[in-house]
Amino acid sequence: MTTMTDARITFFASAIVLATGAFWGFYWLPVRALSDMGLPGAWGTAAITVAAVIVLLPLAVARRGALRRAGPVALASVALGGAAFALYSVAFVYGRVAIIILLYFLTPVWSTLIGRYVMGWHTPRMRIVAILVGLAGLTVMLSADGSAPIPRSIGEWMALLAGLLWSVATTGIRSKSDLAPGESAFVFAAGAMVCAFVLAPVLEPLPAAEGLSLAPLLGVAAASGAIWWALSVAALMWATVRLEPARVGILLMSEVLVGAVSAAALAGEHLAALELLGGGLVLVAGVLEVWPVRQRRASHFV
Template sequence: MIPGPATLYPDAVTTTHRSQSGARMSLSQTQPDNSTRASMVLVTGGALWGLYWIPVRFFYDQGLTGPWSGIAMYCAALIALIPFVWPDRRMLARQWRDLMLSGMFTGAAFSLYSISLVYTDVVRSILLFYLTPIWGTILGVVFLKERLSVMRLMGLICGLGGLFVVLGGAGFVPWPQNLGDWLALASGICWALGTLGLYKAGSMTISGQVFAFVIGALLLSLVSLLMLGGQTLPNITSEESIRIAGYALLSAFYVLPMIYMTIWPATKLSPAKVGLLLMSEVVVGIASAAALSGEPFGLREFLGATLIVSAAVLEILRK
């Protein structure tokens, strides 16, 4: 048998193999790992959520009042999703229970948040949604028998303090002042409940989870048409309908990447890190609302935002 290169020059081959392995290790060390990449994607996704009020208000100005702006965007997003979820249709049919659990609550949070942006100030919608540490603490203590530690108690106090400041009017009474406030509060509660469904549906594909998310948002928006009085079909012409449909299809290029950039990182990062990085929505949302919408942002809003963000940070540090 003719000896091969490994037999003739064993030291040279070993040296070459080691050098190639070292080069591969050096190259892999210079590339960002999944955690770093997922963190960057999540911060970007949170920033997009902070600007989500802009397309919602745009469709409202086009004549789509109440839930109709969300319905238009969700329908367009579903159409754009079909090519991505079609290969997984059998798996989605088998996991329909987890699909319903995750989609109904997270989609409801998405829908209620969208509607609240029409009925109240952008800053109030964002801050009231991010009271989720309060609801997470209550759910954990009541249903999961978690211990109310000092850290959780501090987070609860900060969250309630932020609620007190944000909702405090002339009489400084922490009570929702309009329908949008109530919807924003409800959206945060639904999101806290929906995270359990997302956790249980961890084996589902990312496209399947996005599909459940959008389906839940669309169904809740359709139900809200019955719950909210005076939400008839928009009074728009056929020409305006065609133009709005075109805008809705364009919005899918914004809505779907935003949802993907929220759900995919959540499969790579710990819940604590996800909660911290999503705070980019608060920063971008408040800054853009103050700069573009002309809504007031004074000392009371700043103090409320600081307390609510502190509640989220304390919850993250606890975990």
């Protein structure tokens, strides 16, 4: 009976991770919708994250004791993860969807380097290969038009930085945080909100209130904050502690496929052949990064 229960939990958690990745592949739609409604730059992300914080605030108040007991490094790490997602969110306003997602998914490269040179963790040979493959994919993808292999828009730079910050954050989360999914989602959204409000006036001037259609704008922001930032993040955090990191990393790659296909179908954004090749290498690097973990854990059952 226990085996069956464990198998069902694993299946359910895997389905949540897969669905979350696919769902975030559509996240660019509300971000750009808010920009079109009059909240350009980071203002749309600020509105979404405010809604998420409001939705999660009652839970945070109820669990304030757990938040007080959490260490400062744990809280800062989760908040930094939210800031990384805020950068990722804003990047969709300034760049092509598929490129933004792929640049963000270079996180295995940064995570391996941080683990090796900052945390002093052992680096399996396959992860060194993952770094080389990921950097090769980045080079091919960014030089597809014959230019130097560097990001060419503020959106691409933000996506690259978001992936780096997410790698730093997850290192701290894995080593220091024991927050439950609800509290983690609140701190995550709060960190994103602060980051968005810091960025917003730097990127674009504050939009005039009289030029905004408040009812539809608030509806999109509230729904996006509640569904993407509150519900899906809390569900993802519940699922990730019940699965191998390898499985989580691979299942979340559904975001790349859904994001690229949805952007091509709905926004007419298509990738050139070399961009597709570079993106493919980035995804291969992600698989290689988690492969040693999967192999090592599998060996315990032989």
